[in-house]
Structures are given as structure tokens and as C-alpha cells.
Amino acid sequence: MSVPQARVSSVAERWERERVLALAPDAPSQRTAQSLASGRAWPATGAGAGALWGECRGSAAAPYRAVVDLSGPAYRCSCPSRKFPCKHVLALLLLWAEGVVPDDATGPPGWAAGWLTTRTGRPGRAPSGRSGEPAEPRDPKAAARRAEQREARVASGLAELDRWLCDQARQGLAASQQAGYGHWDDIAARMIDAQASGLAERLRALASVPHSGAGWDGRLLEEYALLHLLAVAYRRQDGLPPPLRDTVRSRIGFSLRQADVLAGILPNGQPVRDHWLVLARRDLEQDRIRARRTWLRGRTTGRDALLLSFAAAGQPLDDSLTVGTDTDADLVFYPGAVPLRAVVLAQHDASDDGRDGGPPHGGPVAGLLAGYAAALAADPWLDSWPAVLQVTPARAPAPAVCDADGDALPLHPGAGDCWPLFALSGGRPVTLAGEWTPRGLWPLTAWDEGGRAVAL
Amino acid sequence: MSAWQDLVTASLIGTERTGVPGTGVPGLPGPASAVPASTGPESPGPDDPAALLLDRAALLTVARRGGRPAGPAEPPPAAEPDPAPAVSPEAGRRLARMLGGEHPDLLAEWLAAAVARDRRAPAHLLPALLDRARRVSPSDPGLRRLAAEAGGSRARWLAGLNPDWTFVTAHARAGQDAWRLGGKSQRRGYLAALRARDPGAARELVIQSWEAAAGPERVMFLSVMASAGLSPADEPLLEAALDERDAEVRGWAAHLLARLPGSALGQRMAQRALDCIRVESGARGARLVVIPPARSDAAMRRDGVTSGQGGRLQERDTRTHLLHEVLARTPLGTWTDRFGRTAEQVLALRSGPWAPVLFTGWSRAAMAQRDQEWMTALIDWALAGGPTGTLFGAETLRQLARRVDPARCARETASRGAEIPLPIRDAISVLRFRYDMLKELEL
Numbered sequence: 001m002s003v004p005q006a007r008v009s010s011v012a013e014r015w016e017r018e019r020v021l022a023l024a025p026d027a028p029s030q031r032t033a034q035s036l037a038s039g040r041a042w043p044a045t046g047a048g049a050g051a052l053w054g055e056c057r058g059s060a061a062a063p064y065r066a067v068v069d070l071s072g073p074a075y076r077c078s079c080p081s082r083k084f085p086c087k088h089v090l091a092l093l094l095l096w097a098e099g100v101v102p103d104d105a106t107g108p109p110g111w112a113a114g115w116l117t118t119r120t121g122r123p124g125r126a127p128s129g130r131s132g133e134p135a136e137p138r139d140p141k142a143a144a145r146r147a148e149q150r151e152a153r154v155a156s157g158l159a160e161l162d163r164w165l166c167d168q169a170r171q172g173l174a175a176s177q178q179a180g181y182g183h184w185d186d187i188a189a190r191m192i193d194a195q196a197s198g199l200a201e202r203l204r205a206l207a208s209v210p211h212s213g214a215g216w217d218g219r220l221l222e223e224y225a226l227l228h229l230l231a232v233a234y235r236r237q238d239g240l241p242p243p244l245r246d247t248v249r250s251r252i253g254f255s256l257r258q259a260d261v262l263a264g265i266l267p268n269g270q271p272v273r274d275h276w277l278v279l280a281r282r283d284l285e286q287d288r289i290r291a292r293r294t295w296l297r298g299r300t301t302g303r304d305a306l307l308l309s310f311a312a313a314g315q316p317l318d319d320s321l322t323v324g325t326d327t328d329a330d331l332v333f334y335p336g337a338v339p340l341r342a343v344v345l346a347q348h349d350a351s352d353d354g355r356d357g358g359p360p361h362g363g364p365v366a367g368l369l370a371g372y373a374a375a376l377a378a379d380p381w382l383d384s385w386p387a388v389l390q391v392t393p394a395r396a397p398a399p400a401v402c403d404a405d406g407d408a409l410p411l412h413p414g415a416g417d418c419w420p421l422f423a424l425s426g427g428r429p430v431t432l433a434g435e436w437t438p439r440g441l442w443p444l445t446a447w448d449e450g451g452r453a454v455a456l
Numbered sequence: 457m458s459a460w461q462d463l464v465t466a467s468l469i470g471t472e473r474t475g476v477p478g479t480g481v482p483g484l485p486g487p488a489s490a491v492p493a494s495t496g497p498e499s500p501g502p503d504d505p506a507a508l509l510l511d512r513a514a515l516l517t518v519a520r521r522g523g524r525p526a527g528p529a530e531p532p533p534a535a536e537p538d539p540a541p542a543v544s545p546e547a548g549r550r551l552a553r554m555l556g557g558e559h560p561d562l563l564a565e566w567l568a569a570a571v572a573r574d575r576r577a578p579a580h581l582l583p584a585l586l587d588r589a590r591r592v593s594p595s596d597p598g599l600r601r602l603a604a605e606a607g608g609s610r611a612r613w614l615a616g617l618n619p620d621w622t623f624v625t626a627h628a629r630a631g632q633d634a635w636r637l638g639g640k641s642q643r644r645g646y647l648a649a650l651r652a653r654d655p656g657a658a659r660e661l662v663i664q665s666w667e668a669a670a671g672p673e674r675v676m677f678l679s680v681m682a683s684a685g686l687s688p689a690d691e692p693l694l695e696a697a698l699d700e701r702d703a704e705v706r707g708w709a710a711h712l713l714a715r716l717p718g719s720a721l722g723q724r725m726a727q728r729a730l731d732c733i734r735v736e737s738g739a740r741g742a743r744l745v746v747i748p749p750a751r752s753d754a755a756m757r758r759d760g761v762t763s764g765q766g767g768r769l770q771e772r773d774t775r776t777h778l779l780h781e782v783l784a785r786t787p788l789g790t791w792t793d794r795f796g797r798t799a800e801q802v803l804a805l806r807s808g809p810w811a812p813v814l815f816t817g818w819s820r821a822a823m824a825q826r827d828q829e830w831m832t833a834l835i836d837w838a839l840a841g842g843p844t845g846t847l848f849g850a851e852t853l854r855q856l857a858r859r860v861d862p863a864r865c866a867r868e869t870a871s872r873g874a875e876i877p878l879p880i881r882d883a884i885s886v887l888r889f890r891y892d893m894l895k896e897l898e899l
Contacts (some may be wrong), residue, residue: 034557035560038559042878169467169471169510171470171472172469221463221513224467224513225513225516228507228511229511232511369526373523380518394531394532397529402529409527419583419618423614426535426610448579
């Protein structure tokens with residue numbers, strides 16, 4: 001190749017451009033960061049000792065000062081942006097990825113060194129992806145006592161929640177439209193105190209329902225009713241079949257240790273080996289925590305699996321599985337009435353990994369609805385179900401997908417215009433993977449004429 | 457399901473003011489009859505009407521979710537198949553990166569290269585591409601046409617679904633009617649398409665329409681001629697346009713003539729330029745002696761050399777500006793012929809403080825005349841640390857890096873770490889990007 005290359009050595013191994021862009025909180029940040037990085041706004045940058053720093057000239061008189069601790073990674077910038085990491089930090093990382101941030105043996109300037117020093121003084125942080133993971137129990141007796149205490153706390157928390165829900169139903173939901181976020185935040189905070197974090201998340205999400213357009217009252221009632229059902233189910237958990245009891249407890253927020261799941265000590269915890277096709281991926285941002293849902297389907301078993309990974313805002317999410325590729329792996333499923341959530345125990349034959357195995361078999365709408373109905377009968381709280389369909393997108397009477405039998409499903413209102421899906425189909429059937437939810441289908445991946453997966 | 461609506465209504469009012477309606481779901485266990493309003497007991501239990509309402513709502517919620525029927529929908533008629541193949545997956549990924557913000561200014565080049573190879577942009581990227589073309593169109597009218605062509609039949613199909621993208625079909629539909637009856641942009645679109653297809657026919661159309669056209673439309677004619685297919689056959693029309701009354705028309709004509717190295721205007725410029733620059737041999741080897749023109753005259757103004765009032769050129773003195781303008785319009789062959797040196801050798805001659813003016817003037821000439829040999833030599837000069845220290849030099853390097861054939865830039869810049877100035881870093885990154893981009897489009 002006869003193109004000029006700038007070779008700049010660097011102490012830390014430089015990141016790929018994609019890895020930097022994956023840290024961006026949203027697409028506009030990615031765009032502005034890229035234009036900042038190609039602009040002429042960086043009078044001074046430097047790298048050394050696992051850190052980057054740079055001054056970026058903006059509209060303000062004083063330049064913005066961005067610092068990155070690559071070991072975290074952790075960021076700091078003097079700009080007022082509330083996005084995290086901000087565009088200046090991203091642009092600085094992009095410049096570094098391009099290899100144009102010079103190594104500076106003299107070390108960071110004072111303004112960067114101060115912050116970096118306070119960071120190195122800090123104790124090691126838990127690696128990303130494991131936050132919220134219960135610690136290894138050391139003393140079995142103490143652990144049993146703690147579990148008992150927690151059980152009691154959850155029980156009283158759920159009783160309180162059920163009283164609150166009944167109060168809402170008694171006083172009427174009409175007032176909810178005038179209620180502020182505090183209305184739900186307060187009860188959510190009490191669920192945190194009661195160590196029922198699953199409920200707290202669900203409650204906090206309810207604050208936006210009264211402003212979600214027509215039909216909000218029905219949606220709020222649905223959510224209250226299902227929470228009430230959860231509270232009742234917990235109260236009667238001793239009479240439930242064990243898988244349903246596991247489902248109830250996990251939805252409340254009792255999390256299993258991943259190590260226990262992997263150890264196969266749980267009932268039905270035997271690993272399932274298959275060539276798993278990575279169907280789709282969806283990232284959710286909640287409260288400075290990023291969650292990534294990766295849907296898999298076994299080529300041989302036909303089983304669906306859901307992998308969850310988490311990262312703090314500004315931290316990279318697990319990127320090891322690429323949509324549209326196959327991976328030969330052992331998966332262990334978490335126990336539950338409808339076992340979907342799984343964790344990878346082992347990957348086999350790495351040379352075979354990542355091969356593009358072609359599109360999955362897309363089924364009809366009727367099959368999806370029947371499958372979801374059967375799953376709901378086992379887990380009534382299930383509101384996200386993997387869909388793999390052979391459908392043609394339609395815009396009339398409302399955005400939808402339609403199969404060969406003329407059966408149609410609406411697209412989720414939150415999924416936007418879905419123009420890439422329409423463009424890809426050109427009015428012909430496509431294989432489409434997504435999440436089926438009570439509000440509609442959230443399209444995530446489609447396969448083009450060449451059988452290649454396209455993330456939507 | 458009206459039983460659900462009844463429950464929703466009751467929940468809005470509250471069980472202290474209204475009764476709990478029955479679920480009315482046949483085959484479901486549990487109480488289904490209505491219960492009258494009551495203030496209820498203080499703690500929730502099976503007897504609390506509020507709890508009963510929630511019980512029934514839970515039952516119905518799950519029943520409704522599980523029993524949801526499929527709806528009707530009318531998919532649009534399918535798009536015509538496109539005979540042209542899509543670009544390689546690598547090229548598609550690069551297009552996605554550009555639409556995502558990486559080197560967005562190179563988008564037109566990607567599209568033009570794809571169109572020239574008769575390849576199509578990946579279908580799923582068309583919405584983002586058409587949105588971009590729609591947004592930037594005032595500053596870059598050519599992008600709409602390129603986007604429409606690179607989108608092929610799928611883009612026309614999409615334009616039928618989204619009114620934002622009708623410009624796609626406006627260009628595709630452009631027939632004779634678009635020229636005779638169409639508005640400004642349709643006429644422009646028709647002429648541009650004709651010029652791209654058959655430059656001679658477009659020229660004839662311009663000649664026929666010239667007399668009837670007003671100044672702004674003549675400017676449009678010339679700007680379309682500038683966009684593609686410029687050749688010596690255009691010279692008579694352009695030379696005549698130098699005597700137009702409208703200054704903007706004259707400016708465009710001079711600009712186009714300067715791009716034709718063999719034109720009479722080019723020869724007049726060469727004469728002026730050679731009066732200004734000569735090679736002198738001295739004890740320390742050959743060097744360039746530069747004497748800028750004393751003043752501009754009517755003949756120079758007719759040839760488009762402005763005296764440089766206003767704008768960004770104010771900081772230069774008039775004579776330097778005149779030299780720069782003359783250099784930019786002088787056929788580059790003038791220098792290689794007269795001095796008996798290659799472009800690279802001409803650039804290697806010492807020129808002292810004049811180097812920055814020569815660099816920008818020659819660069820403008822090389823870009824206007826699309827002279828790859830000179831562009832390559834100039835960018836090599838710049839990347840080797842040539843005269844890019846001024847604002848003009850940096851901007852000129854920026855433009856050169858976007859026009860030179862990246863495959864010809866053989867120079868490896870030495871690893872200079874911190875000292876690589878920003879304009880050079882930018883030029884290197886652009887060259888590498890364009891090199892890979894054009895290679896992927898060949899796959």
C-alpha cells in the first residue's frame with residue numbers, strides 16, 4: 001500500500017475507532033465528536049502513563065480540558081455538557097485512536113495530573129459487567145442469617161407495595177397525569193430499601209406512562225395489575241411450582257450469582273450446546289447504567305436465549321458476539337418458568353466462531369403469537385419475546401409487518417419510522433428478528449438479499 | 457374488549473367512588489360478577505374491591521396479551537428490481553461510517569465513484585443517505601442527483617413512500633418536459649443529467665437557450681457545464697461569454713476557460729505569468745525570481761483576474777494577489793515547457809518568501825485543470841513540510857488532499873511524533889481514507 005502513514009508509537013495499546021465510538025452515549029455525540037476530531041481545535045494534546053489529555057478550543061474563551069484515564073476508562077472534561085462521556089473526551093479518544101496524540105514523557109500538565117492522581121489513590125473498582133453481583137458467601141451461618149433478614153425485608157416491602165397499589169386503585173388513576181416523578185420515585189426508593197431492586201426499576205419506569213399518549217390509562221392499569229399479581233404471587237410462593245417461584249423471585253430482584261448458574265448446581269442447570277446464531281442486540285440506557293440484551297437462537301435445538309450484560313455509563317458494553325454470526329457454545333439457562341436468560345459457559349472451536357451462518361428461518365405471525373401466548377401462560381410478566389419472522393413491512397393503516405397469510409403485527413411506536421427496514425425490504429418479504437412486546441414489534445435485525453445481517 | 461375498557465374506566469375513577477366491573481371472560485376461573493362501590497377495608501385482602509379490581513385487571517391483561525389477534529395491513533407494491541449490483545460489503549460499511557459522521561465531506565466522491573462503476577448503495581442506508589442529500593442540498597445541489605443515481609430503483613420506490621424524498625423522482629422523471637416547463641431546479645436537474653450523459657448535447661442546448669435566458673439562468677448553465685464534461689469544444693461559447701454584461705456570468709466563463717489549458721485565455725495568462733517568474737542560475741544552483749504584476753488592466757479583468765477587494769484576501773497586498781490570480785489560471789504546462797523541468801523539479805527550485813504564494817497559486821491551477829501530476833507533486837511538497845504554514849497554505853492542502861488521486865501519493869511521511877502539524881495530519885488521514893474507499897468500490 002502506497003499511502004502515507006503517520007507512525008506514532010504509544011505506550012498503551014491504541015484502541016480501534018469503533019471501540020471509541022461505542023462509548024458514545026448517543027448517535028449525535030458520535031457525529032459531533034468525529035467532526036471535532038477532524039477539526040483544527042486541538043492546540044495541545046498528550047498521552048502517557050495510561051492517560052490522555054488535551055485542550056480543545058470551543059466557543060468559550062478558555063479551552064475545554066479533557067482527561068481520560070485509560071485504565072477505567074474514566075473521563076473528565078471542563079465543559080458543561082451533561083452527556084457522559086462528552087464530545088470533547090470522545091474526540092480526544094478518536095485522535096488518539098488515529099495515532100496523532102503524541103506521547104509526552106514529561107507527563108500530564110497540572111490540571112490533568114491533579115485529577116489523575118486522585119484516581120490512582122482510589123481502591124480498585126469492580127470490573128464492568130459484574131456490578132450488582134452478590135459477593136461470594138464466606139460464613140454460611142452469617143449468610144443464612146442475612147438471607148433470612150432479606151426475605152423479611154422483601155416481604156414487608158411487597159406488602160407495602162400492594163397497599164400502595166390498592167390505594168391507587170381506590171383513589172383512581174385519573175390523578176396520575178398531574179403527579180410528578182416523585183410519585184413513583186418515592187415508592188421505588190422504598191423498594192430499594194426493601195432490597196427488591198427489580199420492582200424499583202419497574203416502578204421508576206412507570207413515571208413516563210401517563211405521558212405516553214392515548215391509552216396511557218390502560219397501560220398504567222396493566223402495570224399496576226401485574227405488580228399486584230407479583231406481590232400476591234410472592235405472598236403465596238410456597239404453593240407455586242418451583243420454576244414459577246424462581247420467575248417470581250427473579251422479577252422481584254433476588255438475583256442468582258452467575259457463578260452458581262455456571263456451576264450447574266441449580267435444577268435443570270445442565271449446559272445446552274448448540275451453534276447459536278446471534279439474532280439481535282438491543283441496548284438500553286437507564287440511570288447511568290447501560291444494559292445490552294443479546295438474543296440467540298440455537299441452529300439445532302431451535303431454543304431462544306437472552307444474554308444480559310451491563311456497564312456503567314461511559315464504559316464499554318460486552319462486544320464479543322456479533323449480530324448475524326454463529327457461535328458454537330455451551331449455554332446455561334437461569335431457572336424460571338420460561339427459561340430465556342442464559343450465560344455462556346464455554347465456547348468451542350474458536351476457529352469456527354464468528355462465521356456468517358446465514359439468516360434464520362423466519363416464521364409466520366400466527367406462530368409467534370401462539371408461542372408468546374404459551375409463554376405468557378407460564379410467566380404472565382413476560383413482556384419481551386424473541387420474534388423471527390418472514391414478513392413484509394407495511395405503512396398502512398399504521399406501521400406494521402405482514403406475513404404471507406396477511407397477518408400483521410404493529411411496529412412498536414418507540415421504534416421510530418423504521419425506514420431502514422422498509423428500504424431493505426423494497427416491498428418484498430424479509431427475514432426479520434426483533435422483540436415482540438405488548439405495544440408492538442421492535443425490529444432489530446433484518447437479512448438482506450445476500451443473506452447478510454443488517455442491524456436496524 | 458369492552459370488559460377491559462370498563463375496568464380501565466373504573467380504575468380511573470377509583471373503587472371508593474365506583475364498583476368493580478366483571479371481567480366477562482368465559483372460561484376463566486374466579487369471580488366475574490360486578491361488585492358495588494365501597495370504601496373497603498384498610499388492608500388489602502381478597503375482600504378489598506381495589507385488590508379485586510387489580511386481580512381482574514391482571515387476569516384480563518394477560519388474557520389480552522396472550523389472545524391478541526393479528527391485525528390487517530397493506531404492504532406497498534414491491535420496488536422494481538435494479539439491474540445494477542450493490543457495492544461490496546466493505547464499501548457499504550464505509551458509507552455507513554461516512555453517514556455516521558466520519559469524513560462527511562467525502563460523501564459526494566463515494567457516490568460519484570459508485571455511480572461511475574454502476575453500483576448501488578446498500579438499500580438499508582438509503583434513508584440516511586437521502587436525508588443527508590435533502591439537508592445539504594442548498595450548498596451542494598449535485599449531491600441530490602448523485603444520491604438518487606446511487607440509490608437506483610430502490611431510492612425511487614422510497615421516494616414514493618416519503619414526501620421528504622420526492623427530489624429523487626424529480627430528477628429521474630426529468631424529460632424534455634422538465635426542461636420546457638419545469639422550475640429552476642428541474643431545469644438544472646435535466647441539464648446536469650444531460651451534461652453527464654452527453655456533454656456535447658448539453659452544450660448545444662445551452663447555446664440554443666442562451667439568448668432567451670436571463671443572467672441568473674446563464675450562471676446556472678455555466679455552473680452545470682463546470683460540473684462535468686468540460687472540453688475545448690466549450691471554448692467558443694465561454695470566450696464569447698467573457699464579454700457579457702453580467703459580472704457573475706463573466707466570472708464563471710473565465711473560471712471555466714482557466715480550466716482548459718489549451719484555451720486562448722490560458723495562453724494570455726501564460727504570457728502574463730512568464731513575465732512574472734523566471735529561472736535564474738546562481739552559485740547556489742537555480743532559483744526562481746518572482747516579480748508580481750504591477751497593476752491589473754482591462755484585459756486582465758476581462759479574463760477574470762479581480763483586483764482582490766474585500767473578503768479573505770484583504771490581508772495580501774494587491775500585487776501579490778494579482779500574481780496569485782494569474783498563477784491560478786495559467787496552464788501548468790507553461791512551467792514545465794518553459795523551464796524544461798518536471799513538476800517536481802519546478803517545485804524543488806528555491807523561491808524564498810514567494811513559496812507560499814506559488815504553492816497556493818499552482819495548487820489552484822492544478823485542481824482547476826485536474827492535473828494529477830502537479831497535484832501529486834504539490835502534495836508531496838506539502839507533506840514534506842513545504843509551505844503550508846499560512847492559513848491559505850493549510851486550506852489549500854486540505855483541498856488538495858481531497859482531489860489528488862490517493863493511489864499516486866507514494867511518499868511515506870517519516871515518524872515525527874509530536875511535530876506533525878495538524879493540516880498535514882488531516883491530509884494524511886484523508887488520503888488514507890480515500891485510498892481505502894476507492895479500493896473497496898473496485899471489489
